[in-house]
Amino acid sequence: GAVVSQHPSRVICKSGTSVKIECRSLDFQATTMFWYRQFPKQSLMLMATSNEGSKATYEQGVEKDKFLINHASLTLSTLTVTSAHPEDSSFYICSVLGGGAQETQYFGPGTRLLVL
Amino acid sequence: KQEVTQIPAALSVPEGENLVLNCSFTDSAIYNLQWFRQDPGKGLTSLLLIQSSQREQTSGRLNASLDKSSGRSTLYIAASQPGDSATYLCAVPNTGNQFYFGTGTSLTVIP
Numbered sequence: 483g484a485v486v487s488q489h490p491s492r493v494i495c496k497s498g499t500s501v502k503i504e505c506r507s508l509d510f511q512a513t514t515m516f517w518y519r520q521f522p523k524q525s526l527m528l529m530a531t532s533n534e535g536s537k538a539t540y541e542q543g544v545e546k547d548k549f550l551i552n553h554a555s556l557t558l559s560t561l562t563v564t565s566a567h568p569e570d571s572s573f574y575i576c577s578v579l580g581g582g583a584q585e586t587q588y589f590g591p592g593t594r595l596l597v598l
Numbered sequence: 599k600q601e602v603t604q605i606p607a608a609l610s611v612p613e614g615e616n617l618v619l620n621c622s623f624t625d626s627a628i629y630n631l632q633w634f635r636q637d638p639g640k641g642l643t644s645l646l647l648i649q650s651s652q653r654e655q656t657s658g659r660l661n662a663s664l665d666k667s668s669g670r671s672t673l674y675i676a677a678s679q680p681g682d683s684a685t686y687l688c689a690v691p692n693t694g695n696q697f698y699f700g701t702g703t704s705l706t707v708i709p
Contacts, residue, residue, distance in 0.1 A: 488641075516697070525687060525699045526642075575641055577697075586632065587697060591641040 484510035484578045488590035495566055496598055503561045503593045505576030511556035514579040516587065517549075519572045526575060532559040566597040600625045600690060604700035611678055612708050619673040619703045621688035626666050633662050633673050634687045636702070642687070646673070678707045 485508040495501050505515055513534050518526040530551055531539040538551035550562040563570055573594050577587040601624045611617050621631070630649045634642040646655045646662040648671070654663040661674040671688055685704045689697040 525701050526697075527699075528697065586630075586644065586647055587691075589634075589642040589644070 484508075484512070484580050484588040486576065486578050486588050486590040488574075488576060488593050490593060491591065492594040492596070494596045494598065497567055498565055500562055500564045501566055501595060503563070503574055503576075503595075505559045505561070505578075505590050507557045507578045507588075510578060510580065510588075512559075512578040513556065515553060515559040516577045516579070517551065517559070517561050518575045518577065520575065520592075521572050529561075563595065566595070568597045571595055571597045600628075600692060600698040602688060602690060602698050602700040604686075604688060604703050606703060607701065608704040608706075610706040610708060613678060613680060615678050615707075616674065616676050617678055617705070619675070619686050619688075619705070621671040621673070621700050623669045623671075623690050623698075626669050628666065628690045630691065631662075631664055631671050632689050632691075632697075633660075633671075634689060636685045636687060638685075645686075675705075678705075680707045680709045683707050 487506045489504045515532040517529045519529050520526045528541050529544045532551050532553040534553045534556050540546045548564055553559040573592050575592040577589045580586050603622050605620045632647045633645040635645050636642050648655045648664040659676040664671045683706050685702045687702045688700045691697050
């Protein structure tokens with residue numbers, strides 16, 4: 483399956499700053515990537531679908547101006563949390579939609595964001 | 599909208615026991631169902647994927663079954679080990695390959 487990396491693995495920032503999280507597909511050209519968010523003791527929730535070369539599709543309740551997604555190449559999608567606040571502190575996970583008949587998703591290791 | 603539920607929310611068993619985790623989903627028109635493992639603070643590890651046409655998949659001590667018509671899947675773990683302690687998530691994709699995750703079962707295997 484595809485190998486997916488995320489950078490950074492954890493980040494601490496001050497309230498009001500912006501944070502960029504990178505998701506890379508290391509061995510697979512990914513037309514579609516997904517961004518998830520997981521709050522403590524809760525399951526993953528899909529935030530947005532990132533399509534290479536086009537605008538991301540956001541789930542209901544996710545502010546597109548706050549969570550900027552850029553998928554400029556087939557191996558890289560970035561999520562920028564703008565003007566981060568403590569309530570944005572969460573675990574952010576990206577995934578890559580694999581090819582083939584099964585079309586499974588391959589998940590990155592996640593990024594822990596703490597906003598002070 | 600697809601809703602995925604997992605029971606129980608938490609489970610604690612002594613080492614060596616066989617156990618069953620349950621997953622139910624409201625929309626039976628699924629393409630596949632996937633079971634994941636998540637260790638604390640970590641990403642997801644895919645355990646098993648069952649296509650909608652399949653009834654079960656096996657990998658080592660893990661066996662997952664799927665009953666599409668009733669909207670249920672089970673993950674059977676044989677001879678549990680302390681290293682199996684983790685949160686187990688089931689997930690189903692919609693037509694856009696966006697996954698709907700269950701609420702998870704937190705498993706603790708006591709040595």
